[in-house]
Amino acid sequence: MGTQEQYPVDVASIREDFPILERKVGGDIETPGEGPDDTRPLVYLDNAATSHTPTAVVDRIADYYYSYNSNVHRGIHHLSQEASVAYENAHDRVAEFIGAAGREEVVFTKNTTESMNLVAYAWGLSELGPGDTVVLSEMEHHASLVTWQQIAKKTGATVEYIRVDDAGRLDMDHAAELIDDSTAMVSVVHVSNTLGTVTPVAELADLAHDHDAYIFVDGAQSVPTRPVDVEAIDADFFAFSGHKMLGPTGIGVLYGKEHILEEMQPYLYGGEMIRSVTYEDSTWEELPWKFEAGTPVIAQGIGLHAAIDYLEDVGMERVQAHEELLAEYAYDELSAFDDVEIYGPPGDERGGLVAFNLDGVHAHDLSSILNDHGVAIRAGDHCTQPLHDKLGVPASTRASFYIYNTTDEVDALVDAVDDARQLFA
Ligand code: C6P
Helix, strand or coil: CCCHHHCCCCHHHHHHCCHHHHCEECCCCCCCCCCCCCCEECEECECCCCCCCCHHHHHHHHHHHHHHCCCCCCCCCHHHHHHHHHHHHHHHHHHHHHCCCCHHHEEEECCHHHHHHHHHHHHHHHHCCCCCEEEEECCCCHHHHHHHHHHHHHHCCEEEEECECCCCCECHHHHHHHCCCCEEEEEEECECCCCCEECCHHHHHHHHHHCCCEEEEECCCCCCCCCCCHHHHCCCEEEEEHHHCCCCCCCEEEEECHHHHHHCCCCCCCCCCEEEECCCCEEECCCCHHHCCCCCCHHHHHHHHHHHHHHHHHCHHHHHHHHHHHHHHHHHHHHCCCCEEEECCCHHHECCEEEEEECCCCHHHHHHHHHHCCEECEEECCCCHHHHHHHCCCCEEEEECCCCCCHHHHHHHHHHHHHHHHHHC
16 A cells, blocks of 8 residues: 555655655754754544644635735625625535525634534523423434533423444434424434444434434534535434634634524524614624624634635545545554454444554553654543443544545554553553
């Protein structure tokens, strides 16, 4: 492996767009890149946490600040109009990218977590009550699990969890048992950030709709890595974050079907989201602005637009194929060690990440050794603590891949794990 022809994407030319991949690491962290011990080439395999940003995206954000930095929807001066058009166009671009009907269905938030909270508060607080259930899966991220748990406590609703079987797949028979006429919301992760499992969300949407329930799909790990069409899934709500898909931090997306968003009350109140205000009462702006109170994420929205342009130039089918190639390769190579346990489904059934443990070694110790090799991965519970409890481990080590990663980098990971094995033997 490792030659250019075998990759679904042009990794060599993609890597040139990401100057950070030239970094060497290991020196004094207060002087990034300049320490005397900065000798190890960076092998960045922590993309499920945050991906890197290509020059095209940084340039587009810089262009906004250098050329037309201004608040949106507030001024009739030229710069404000330019910024408003760019900001609104970013909503259109997102809508097109995920198959939404239009900008009315695309709300910009801070991240996936805020998108989840928006629906939980703006819809859940008024619609849920005793007797209602919210059905999650056992592999939900805390963004979903904690949020629905708290809303259920406030409203008297009950949270139930669809089982994940020993192979890391969602138990669809259990889903069919749990989702019934008491179900008001099904909230499921599309691609698990710990197991790499791909959830059959369209099937779950059918189940939810058969019982007049809504479905919220957490697409934080799917939108960056595969083509997604929210209408084909028939999702009622769908959320993801810009920083995991080559965009800047500080921007997330909430997709919602227009008729549902229309009926919902706002989540945050203030400027930008109102149509008229008197001392007695207020009325709301049209969608999506009703849900974007205060000065919104202008530069971030413009950056997300640029990130989508970049990803679509590469081609989302190719992005997915590259992810799957690297995940399967990493899965196969790590499986060769009999003291490494990998969590989740087989290599050919997963999204682009592999979480594992080395027998008898805490994930933090392993990741510290990997760091000594320049290999950046994530260690911890990845905000899926109950799932780790179920797996019977406090933490795991996770490598996650993106379009600029190579099989040589997977080899570097595997060599570093092997070194750790010798060290702890
Ligand atoms: N996961 C990781 O796995 P925010 O932080 O709001 O941008 O995204 C939250 C989130 C929601 N759902 C899933 C499936 C996720 O993977 C994440 C973020 C990161 O490393 C941080 S825990």
